[in-house]
Amino acid sequence: MTSNDTVPELLLQDEALRDGLQMESRIFSLEEKLHLYRMLRNAGIKRIQVGSFVHPRIVPQMADTDELIRTIGREDDCEVSALILNDKGLERALSCGVSHVSMSVSVSDTHSRKNARRPAAEALASMTALIREAMTAGLDIRAGLQCVFGCVYEGRIAESAVLNAAEKMIQSGAREINLADTTGMADPWSIRHLVAVFRREYPDVLISLHLHDTRGLGLANIFSGYESGVRSFDVCAGGLGGCPFVKGAAGNVPTEDAVNMFESLGVPTGIDLAALVEAVAFLENTLERTLPGRMRRVLANQKTCT
Numbered sequence: 001m002t003s004n005d006t007v008p009e010l011l012l013q014d015e016a017l018r019d020g021l022q023m024e025s026r027i028f029s030l031e032e033k034l035h036l037y038r039m040l041r042n043a044g045i046k047r048i049q050v051g052s053f054v055h056p057r058i059v060p061q062m063a064d065t066d067e068l069i070r071t072i073g074r075e076d077d078c079e080v081s082a083l084i085l086n087d088k089g090l091e092r093a094l095s096c097g098v099s100h101v102s103m104s105v106s107v108s109d110t111h112s113r114k115n116a117r118r119p120a121a122e123a124l125a126s127m128t129a130l131i132r133e134a135m136t137a138g139l140d141i142r143a144g145l146q147c148v149f150g151c152v153y154e155g156r157i158a159e160s161a162v163l164n165a166a167e168k169m170i171q172s173g174a175r176e177i178n179l180a181d182t183t184g185m186a187d188p189w190s191i192r193h194l195v196a197v198f199r200r201e202y203p204d205v206l207i208s209l210h211l212h213d214t215r216g217l218g219l220a221n222i223f224s225g226y227e228s229g230v231r232s233f234d235v236c237a238g239g240l241g242g243c244p245f246v247k248g249a250a251g252n253v254p255t256e257d258a259v260n261m262f263e264s265l266g267v268p269t270g271i272d273l274a275a276l277v278e279a280v281a282f283l284e285n286t287l288e289r290t291l292p293g294r295m296r297r298v299l300a301n302q303k304t305c306t
């Protein structure tokens with residue numbers, strides 16, 4: 001990016017290649033993933049989470065994350081990111097040369113036992129050590145907390161548990177905390193409340209939001225986060241995805257619908273909506289089904305009307 005380019009005031013990080021594809025029974029080939037990555041990058045997405053370093057037997061959809069990252073290489077106009085959940089993941093991240101990583105644990109003990117196969121406290125303790133290690137190795141890291149707005153197994157999660165986990169991640173060096181509504185239980189007011197608490201407690205820490213649209217409140221929640229001062233959101237082309245351990249979970253807010261909302265509000269995204277819906281079309285054609293995002297059909301109908 002040159003210094004003359006307009007720097008958008010917000011970052012929409014697309015997660016279709018990770019949070020989206022990890023849920024699909026159809027495993028995308030490396031070529032298909034590369035094609036999707038390039039379509040998203042060419043549409044103007046500035047950070048793309050392309051996969052996770054998890055055991056290939058547990059999540060075979062992500063088995064080629066290392067190879068995908070090596071094939072993409074370093075890019076000037078788009079940051080490639082991946083998700084790390086354990087020490088083996090960090091080892092793989094360092095060996096394939098990815099520059100940005102999300103390092104995430106659940107604040108719900110039950111969800112942690114299902115998703116990471118260990119209690120939340122144990123996962124947190126090892127993740128804080130890994131964050132230190134990753135930062136020492138020069139990785140650009142984003143710490144993340146899953147289920148902060150509630151958990152389908154445990155209900156409401158105590159704010160003190162969320163703050164305690166965040167505190168430990170910040171003490172280990174994290175400068176950004178991603179608050180994830182893994183099970184889609186947040187509402188605009190709970191977003192406003194928790195973001196306000198974080199901005200008060202940790203004024204120097206960047207807050208980003210990862211919101212699932214399970215109950216149809218995704219866009220309202222993004223808007224609430226934006227009004228509360230958040231400028232970084234995870235989204236997913238087409239609204240692909242869910243959570244393998246949360247029955248009925250929906251994907252992240254569709255990237256194209258978030259772009260449409262922000263542009264309608266006069267907030268520049270730097271993303272070309274027409275090019276983005278081409279990526280959604282590729283996903284729908286490959287998966288042979290309609291995805292939840294609205295804007296692909298809105299633009300297609302506009303074309304047939306003119």
Ligand SMILES: [Zn+2]
Pocket residue numbers: 019182210212242
């Ligand atoms: Zn998610």
